[in-house]
Amino acid sequence: MSDGTVHIVGAGLAGLSAAVTLVSRGRKVVIHELARHAGGRCRSYFESALGLTIDNGNHLLLSGNDSALRYLNTIGGRHLLDDPEHSEFAFCDFASGERWTLRPxxxxxxxxxxxxxxxxxxxxxxxxxxxxxxxxxxxxxxxxxxxxxxxxxxxxxxxxxxxxxxxxxxxxxxxxxxxxxxxxxxxxxxKACRPLFAANGLGPALVDPALSFLGKRGAELRFDHSLRSIEFGAGRVRALQFAEGAVELKDADDVVLAVPAWVARTLIPDIVVPTEYRSICNAHFAITPPANLPKIMGIVNATTEWLFAFENRLSVTVSSADRFNEAEREPLARQIWTEVAKIARLDAELPRWQIVKERRATFAATPGQNALRPKARTRWKNLILAGDWTDTGLPATIEGAIRSGEGAAKLAMSAHF
Structure with missing residues (x-):
């Protein structure tokens, strides 16, 4: 096994997954992250408008997400997800008022x-x-x-x-x-469709335990560390140029580039990546949900698509939400709240709220854009790609991101890479 260092650029779930897999096999890892926190698009933070800690997106794991569960078991976060005994998904037709539950x-x-x-x-x-x-x-x-x-x-x-x-x-x-x-x-x-609900947030379940796991095993994490360029030579990455200076790579060192597709495009010559993206809009309302409201409910014939009932708030997800990118926030919040109040059978005025728009939440999962997703292996011997936008065979999901990190780590450990 190589005694070189693996430099992972990006501390989202793909980068964290790669790091966890590598340190578990004894590799030395240094993580470089542009932001001052880990998790990327899957993190928890305190939202002052609500007075609550929320997730920046309402993501859902399923019991069939094998890579995600393997990752959670490794870092010790599995117990932080509620796991129902059987698969059940509640639905509501907003137009007709009809409700039903899918029970595979x-x-x-x-x-x-x-x-x-x-x-x-x-x-x-x-x-x-x-x-x-x-x-x-x-x-x-x-x-x-x-x-x-x-x-x-x-x-x-x-x-x-x-x-x-x-x-x-x-x-x-x-x-x-x-x-x-x-x-x-x-x-x-x-058995593979049970919804796994992060009641205390995605950060505490998927990110914080990973950082603790990595820290205990000697991984180095460098936050607020901006990669400016990559120096190539003789078929390899020779150096990583950060704002603070260059990191020269030894012959045994590898690089896992786990950054968004549009960032990778600025760093790697001639790389082909998806070029179209879709937004996600999330609405959060600081109100205690009714006791009988399902934790997750799919909604049809409404702006609201999925309704999540947390202990201290109701949260809504609207996918492929480019139509709301320029919408005024308060009218949108009122529109969604009118639906939520009816669905949850709440007689309440608009509570404290927050709208979170992720404009480039995922690549556009069309046939044409899917064909642009690159493999993890690159033409540079020690450069590997990771991210939910790479060719994982899945859409841009938590499972896809974690799987890409696993795969990148295995390539870095392979003697045939």
Missing amino acids: NDGPLPWWIFSESRRVPNTRAIDYLRLGSLLQAKSSDTITQRVDSGSPVFTRLLHPVLLAALNCDPSEGSAKLAGAVIRETLARGG
Whole structure:
């Protein structure tokens, strides 16, 4: 095994995952992070407008996210996620007021689709079997080219689920990526679809334990450390130029570049990366949720798409939300609150609120943009890419980010790299 240092640029989940995997195998690691905190787009922070600590985005893990669970088990954060005994997803049709709960059975044989009480209202077992067409999708296919977009199983289940997973409307979203999501979750049975809820926040579960784990194993973390350029020579990275000065690399050193795609594009000559992005809008309301409100609820026929009930707030996620990028914040908050109050059956005026817009939350998960995702291996012998925008086979999700970090670490440890 190499005794060189692995320099990881970026302390988001991809970078942290790479670092955790590497130090677990005895490699020396130095993490360089532009910001003054770790976590990237998956972190918790105190929001003064609410007087609460919130996540900068409402992310959801599922029990079938194998890489994420392996990472959590390694760093000691697994117990910080609520894990229901069975898979259940509550839904509400805002227009009609109808409510239902999807209840896949635990095993891989989907007998639940034959039970009216477990499936979406007004659907048939054959509707679910037809979703298997996504598993054979071509790289050029969109989701609505493979499934009937007018069917109740699409409008009341597939559309909200895949809109959230791909952060891209299914009419333009990659059917191949949608098929990967279905293959790793619903196709494996309800046991792989249990929603794992970070009740105390994503930072305490996914980031803070990782920093503690890395610190105890000698990893060096350099925050507020801005990478300006990369020096290449003889097929290798020779130096990393930071604002404070250059870090010269030894022959045994490696670099894992775990930065956003648009940053990587400025650092690496001729790299091909996704160029289109989609935003996510989150609305947070400082109010105690009703005791009987599900922790997670999918909403159809409303601006609100997913409603999360935390101990001290209600939070809403709106995916593929470019239409709200320039919207005035207070009218938007009032619009969403009107929906939330009706859904949660609350007779309350607009509470303290905050709107959080992530304009480049993910790459646009279209067939064309998916084709631009690079492999982790580069033409430079000691340079490896990591990030949910690389070719993980999944959309830009927590699972994809963590998986990319694992893969990058394995390449760095490989004698054949």
